Structures are given as structure tokens and as C-alpha cells.
Amino acid sequence: MYAISSGAIVGIGIAAAVVLAALVVVVTARRSDVRGAGALSRETKSRDKASAVATAVPQSGKDVERAARGGAVATVTDTAPVVWTAPDAEQIGVTRRHFFNVSAITLMTASLGGFGAAVLAFLWPSGSGGFGGKVPIGKVDDVLAVIKQGKGFGYFPNARAWVTEYPASALPKARGTYAQPVLNGMEAGLAVLWQKCPHLGCRVPQCESSQWFECPCHGSQYNRAGEKKAGPAPRGMDRFGVEVSGGNVVVNTGLQLNGPAIGVNTTGQEAEGPHCISGEGGKH
Numbered sequence: 001m002y003a004i005s006s007g008a009i010v011g012i013g014i015a016a017a018v019v020l021a022a023l024v025v026v027v028t029a030r031r032s033d034v035r036g037a038g039a040l041s042r043e044t045k046s047r048d049k050a051s052a053v054a055t056a057v058p059q060s061g062k063d064v065e066r067a068a069r070g071g072a073v074a075t076v077t078d079t080a081p082v083v084w085t086a087p088d089a090e091q092i093g094v095t096r097r098h099f100f101n102v103s104a105i106t107l108m109t110a111s112l113g114g115f116g117a118a119v120l121a122f123l124w125p126s127g128s129g130g131f132g133g134k135v136p137i138g139k140v141d142d143v144l145a146v147i148k149q150g151k152g153f154g155y156f157p158n159a160r161a162w163v164t165e166y167p168a169s170a171l172p173k174a175r176g177t178y179a180q181p182v183l184n185g186m187e188a189g190l191a192v193l194w195q196k197c198p199h200l201g202c203r204v205p206q207c208e209s210s211q212w213f214e215c216p217c218h219g220s221q222y223n224r225a226g227e228k229k230a231g232p233a234p235r236g237m238d239r240f241g242v243e244v245s246g247g248n249v250v251v252n253t254g255l256q257l258n259g260p261a262i263g264v265n266t267t268g269q270e271a272e273g274p275h276c277i278s279g280e281g282g283k284h
């Protein structure tokens, strides 16, 4: 199972915050636009109301008749009309258009930046503890106990690695074959293998009965040290650099090394029972 690092979670959180902020800005801008397009502000409404009261003049027919008979005629206040100057439509259009252009570019940039940060946080190898970095898997004795419990195969999901026992008797051959980061594990009695099949990348499961690794995808088979025995794979199983210090085993999943060439067989281990798959080298 793939673990999401804390960096990825923070990155996704940043992206979500940016998208949320973008939505708030867009909604606010939209409201402003609608109000500007036709809705009257509270201040305008109250001014209209006051104006209506001030200019209310009785002009009915009865008023006129009453005035003709000598009644009082309402006094009309002669207020000079305020000259209204229409705003420059071109100016308003440019300003609004400019605002939306700048907003759109800013939001797009911020959203892309947030998304990019989230993707980088997800893909960036973590320094330690997770796949892509250095993964401690315990003391040598503890690792050997896990292997025993797994009937010859120890699986360490954080490192996406299989670990098997590597016989001390095979070390002379191994020293002429493997690079030192791989030998570090072998010298401590451990073969540390990447779970990924070097053919097309399937996860290679163990086969307890044959005590080999046998890939169900296209039938490649490898002995317990991950050296190729059969099938279409171009080499043995790839492996990780290993550091052993004070009895503690650390798998450096950032240091991935190609598996040994076809034909390398340092341990000479043959199948110890029936195969789990029928392939080129699988004989039930």
C-alpha cells in the first residue's frame, strides 16, 4: 500500500486552501458585479425616498378647485435640479474588464502554483522513514525473525522490499558480483530485494513451496537471492543499498541498483518444491 507522506498532505491542504480562496474571490466579485449592473445600494434607496417626500406636491383636481375658491395652495419648493453627469461608459467597462482579467490571471496562477506544490510534495522522495529515503527495518536478529516467521521471506512494506537470508558460504561469489551497498546486507546475512519485477514492474510474490520468487504476470522466476532462473525478465531482481550499523539495518530505497545479469547464481539454490506458477521455468 502506498503511504501518503506528511509533505503530501500539507501540499494538498495548501492546494485546497488556494482553491477555496479563489472561490471566495470569484463569488465576491460576482456579487459586486451584479450590484453594479442594476441593483440599488441602501444609500441610493434612502436618498430616493427622501427626495420623493420632498417633491411630493398636491396636484389633484380638487386641490386646483380649492385654490380657485380662495383656499390655500400648497407651496411648491423651487429647488434647482441637480445636473447629473453620466459616467463614462468606456471608462467603467475598461475598469471592470481590467479587474476581471487581473483576477482571473492571479487566481489561475495561484491555483496552478498550489496544484504544482501538492504534486511535488507527493512525488518528492522523503528524506527518511518512507519509500524514496532510508527506511530502518530493525536489528539483524529481528529481521531474521521476520524472515523465519514468513517461512523464508520477510516483507517490509515501508521499503517495498523483500528480505531473505543470504548464506555466508556464497559470499566469495557475491563479492565478485554485487556492489558494496548490496554486499553490506549480504555480509550481515540478508538479501534485500525490490519487490518490483524487472520485467514489466509487477509485484513479485514469494512461493513458499519452491522457495523462489515467482511472478504471476509473465512467469519470471528468481531464486531466494533474487537471481533470475527463468522467464522473460532481462535480469535478476533489482535491489536496494543497505547500511548496517550497530546491528541496525537500514534500507536505502533512494539507492536502487539493477539486479544481476542472467546466469548469475551465487547461491546455487534450486527449487525446493512445487512451483506456484507454470511458466518457462515453472514445472508443476
Ligand code: FES
Pocket (backbone or CB within 6 Å): 197, 198, 199, 200, 201, 202, 215, 216, 217, 218, 219, 220, 231, 232, 233
Ligand atoms: S512483470 Fe514479472 S514477468 Fe513480467
